[in-house]
Amino acid sequence: MKKLLVPLALALAAAAAHADGLQALEQFVKNARTGRADFTQVVTSPPREGQAARSKTSTGSFEFARPSRFRFDYRKPFQQTLVADGTTLWLYDADLNQVTARRQQSVLGSTPAALIAAAPDLEALRKDFELKAAPDRDGLQWVTATPRSREGQLTSVRVGFRGEALSVLEILDSFGQKSVMSFDKLQLNVPIPAGTFNFTVPKGADVLRQ
Template sequence: MRSLLPCTRRLALVLLAGTAVTAHAGPLESLEEFVRSARSGRAEFTQVVTAPGRDGQAPRTRRSSGTFEFQRPDRFRFVYREPFAQTLVADGQTLWLHDVDLNQVTARKQAGVLASTPAALIAAAPDLQAIRRDFELLALPDQGGLQWVQATPRNREGQVASIKVGLRGDALAALDILDSFGQRSVLTFTGFQLNPALAADTFRFTPPKGADVIRQP
């Protein structure tokens, strides 16, 4: 499977939402209001992944884009349009990854792969106290017109080393994710819709006919 796929598994488990915040709220207060208010969302996304160079080579950069939808608790869909067509769906029980070009589907138990990830930080936790059970939170200085909160997983054995959450006004604008391999993924979001009514089958996934289905623990 092409080299983009493992990166997608690690870093594409990202959810987006937006919420109204007070004009002078600090980063932690903005994050708390965002977590409290966002029940569902829809947006366009761009993801830039930078991997460390090896043997003195320059870092490698890959760019992808697509659409994203989510609904609490623990349901989301990423549709990657470029550079390769892929679909990532969490239906509450199973995490499905479909590589369209290869017609290959990977299925994993959702509970075993989302802990201490951006999905757990943004989509599952009902309040800031729940987030603090899994993450150490630190308010960072404003940068690039955004408020920033750094979330470091308390479980240091996972694949995510740290997550920076960027908020602009009433919306979550960016996620900056560093994994344990030194690979960085920056996601930016546009055209966000807060709490839209999503179709019931948005988060259902049925492997296409003839697809090679790989089931992992």
């Protein structure tokens, strides 16, 4: 009997220690109050008739301070900045010298950024997303988030964690376009200067308010 109990106890302990994607997301939202990372984003458009699927790769950096403040700086191949300051969501396109400003509360809820940076807790996320644990893949624990609102272009988001560390976002939109954002050099609960999330409209830039 003892020979049977020891392997069983070890198996149960291993299962308890192995968190699924939903548990990893809950711990990340609960414990990660600030963070920064580098990212690589690959956007793949669905193939057109007679053509192969096309992909575009971008790189940059990401910072956040929960709740509701984050910053994405795209550096290559084109410079773009996306900043949420708690009130307004700013998008700056350097090539166009154009800024788009939107009321943050009205556009942020059902977005991938809400999953990883903006929501204060899991219950807040559940108001905008249906959350389900997904099978492990590529050494990561996954959770699938489906927007409850069908009005936007977002179809689903899959978030991959390595333990409690955010690793990958897979985003699918209603046009069949897939965006995979991989995070590297993630640092959590580090000091982030308050001015990081301030946005000043560049001189001469056109500003579109929506």
